[in-house]
Amino acid sequence: MKSTQKPSVPRIGRTYSKVAECLYRDDSSGGYYALLKKSGKQIRRSLKTTDRKLAERHLAEFKEKVSRLDLTQGKNRITFGELATLCMNTWRARLKPRSAESRENSINQLRPFFGAMPIRSITRLQCEQWAEQRSPQVAASTFNCDLESLRAILDYAQREGLIMDNPAKVVVRRRLSKAAILIPTREQFQKMVATLRGLDVRYIAAADLVELLAYSGMRKAEANAFRLADVDFKRGSFTVTGGEYGTKNHEARVVPMFPVLQNFLERLKAESPRSAEQPLVAIQDAKKALETACKLNGFPHFTHHSMRHFFVSNCLEKGVDFKTLAAWVGHKDGGLLVAKTYGHLRDTHSFEMAKRIV
Numbered sequence: 001m002k003s004t005q006k007p008s009v010p011r012i013g014r015t016y017s018k019v020a021e022c023l024y025r026d027d028s029s030g031g032y033y034a035l036l037k038k039s040g041k042q043i044r045r046s047l048k049t050t051d052r053k054l055a056e057r058h059l060a061e062f063k064e065k066v067s068r069l070d071l072t073q074g075k076n077r078i079t080f081g082e083l084a085t086l087c088m089n090t091w092r093a094r095l096k097p098r099s100a101e102s103r104e105n106s107i108n109q110l111r112p113f114f115g116a117m118p119i120r121s122i123t124r125l126q127c128e129q130w131a132e133q134r135s136p137q138v139a140a141s142t143f144n145c146d147l148e149s150l151r152a153i154l155d156y157a158q159r160e161g162l163i164m165d166n167p168a169k170v171v172v173r174r175r176l177s178k179a180a181i182l183i184p185t186r187e188q189f190q191k192m193v194a195t196l197r198g199l200d201v202r203y204i205a206a207a208d209l210v211e212l213l214a215y216s217g218m219r220k221a222e223a224n225a226f227r228l229a230d231v232d233f234k235r236g237s238f239t240v241t242g243g244e245y246g247t248k249n250h251e252a253r254v255v256p257m258f259p260v261l262q263n264f265l266e267r268l269k270a271e272s273p274r275s276a277e278q279p280l281v282a283i284q285d286a287k288k289a290l291e292t293a294c295k296l297n298g299f300p301h302f303t304h305h306s307m308r309h310f311f312v313s314n315c316l317e318k319g320v321d322f323k324t325l326a327a328w329v330g331h332k333d334g335g336l337l338v339a340k341t342y343g344h345l346r347d348t349h350s351f352e353m354a355k356r357i358v
Helices: 051-069 079-093 097-114 126-139 140-157 185-197 201-216 220-224 259-271 287-297 305-318 320-329 338-352
Strands: 014-019 023-026 032-038 043-047 236-241 251-255
Touching: 023 051, 023 338, 032 051, 079 097, 079 140, 097 140, 126 140, 185 201, 185 287, 201 220, 201 259, 201 287, 201 305, 201 338, 251 320, 305 320, 305 338, 320 338
Parallel strands: none
Antiparallel strands: 014 023, 023 032, 032 043, 236 251
16 A cells, blocks of 8 residues: 555545554545554554544554564464364363363364364454354353363464454353252251161262261362371361362362361271371262262252252351351352352351241
8 A cells, every 4th residue: 555645445445544654544434444564464454443542542552463473474374273282282281181181172172163274364253153053052161161262272372473363252151051059958968978888888988978078168179189198186177289180279278177077087097097198088989879879868969069068058057157168168259159159048047047036
């Protein structure tokens, strides 16, 4: 484009006036456009405004994005599939195995649509078309995981100067339906444990895991890594480390010992002496055992996580505040999630207690 009074740009039926370096104004609509050159290539973009001052600010932002672009010929041709493999190799080194597996599954779902596309040719429209195809096929949580992977790969491309903007940001996450929280009553919990301990010697370890989850509030992965070495009986506390892969938020936490947990741990020590460095519970999963116990007793399908809910509900009934409880279970939000998820339990308990006032 030449610096004339009304230079022509490649848009049929319109003329543009140059108003400043790299800044042009559409004579008919009054909208402003940026036109820059880098490595001999012309880059043009609408600044989406008719306000001169705002256009100048948008132009400055656009210049900065263009300055980060790497127009090397080899990088011009890199495909989404190639970049996804590079990203996955980087992520695998820092993600927990289960998270890495989930991310890899998402990438494998993205490959059929985006795999062969040059990363620089992916547009917002194509991202929206992918979403229209993928969303009806899967649950909201699965779709959101796939979208997160797509955005992460394109974010990486943006940081590396392969693209100026992430086109996947136009795609909106799906709203997750809130599943009902299943929490066993004290009677149901005691019945499940008694059933597990009475079935067969093979179910004893499952009962141990169920009780550990219910008395400590730990997540299953945290309970799997829990050892007697993590317990300080003298101080009256225990440390949740998460073992080799750490806790969900990658921070160990020290929690005060609860009497019911201390009794349980002392009983285990007395019944079956074990090394302080060994996992406290001999099995990693009690899913099948829980299914059996629930089926035999006609209970709903309680899971490992139901035991964590059981712990939280018991704490709320005893008057533990949200902030303290959040610290015990490993939330870093000061109790917001606990209040949002379990607040109704405190209300229910409060109304039940009110009935006793006569």
